[in-house]
Amino acid sequence: MLGRTYERENCSAARTLEVVGERWSLLILRDAMFAGSTRFTEFQRGLGVAPNILSSRLERFVEAGLMSTRPIGGEQATHEYILTEKGLDLQPVLVALTVWGDRWAAPQGPPILYRHEGCGGALRQLSICEDCGAELTADQVAVEPGPGTLTT
Incomplete structure (x- = not known):
């Protein structure tokens, strides 16, 4: 079984997986972001996740600074995320994971659609060059050492 950390990896993707790479993590964040879920019971009802797992993930999100808690109705015991x-x-x-899943893992078509609230247009994920504004494909992206590269 894989551990939660990737100490040998000097990689931002690996560090991100340490925070959001467990099975329920992205689904909890999805429901918070797009379904408006804020309460423990809303997450559990919507996802069917075991209470101990949900509690662990929410605590970890608060510790990592992805979520904060706020008392509901002035009661300290009850709060929302x-x-x-x-x-x-x-x-x-x-959104990018969903777009990929719509293309490669949704044989009947997308189960949900992300749309621009203003005009109703579909969202499109792009990689854009900061300097010239060009839209890039995967074969046009170069990789080079960054300032966080460890040298020995």
Whole structure:
């Protein structure tokens, strides 16, 4: 069984997986982001996840700064989970996974559609060059060492 950490990896993707790479994690974040779920009972009812697993994931999201808690109705014992800016920054990741799944894992077609609220247009994921604005395909992306590269 794989552990939760990838100490040997100096890789931002691996570090991201340490936070959101477990089975229920992205589904919990999806429901918080797009279904408006904020309460423990809403997540559990919507996903059917075991309470101990849900509790563990939500606690980890709060520790990692993806979510914060807020008391409901002034009661300290009851609270809701609110996505932080850090958590909301995962939106393109969730949409990209869905777009991939729609293409390769949805034989009857997409079960849900992400649309622009303003005009109703479908979302499209792009890789765009910051300097020239070109839309890039995977074969046009070069990889080079960054400032966080460890040298020995």
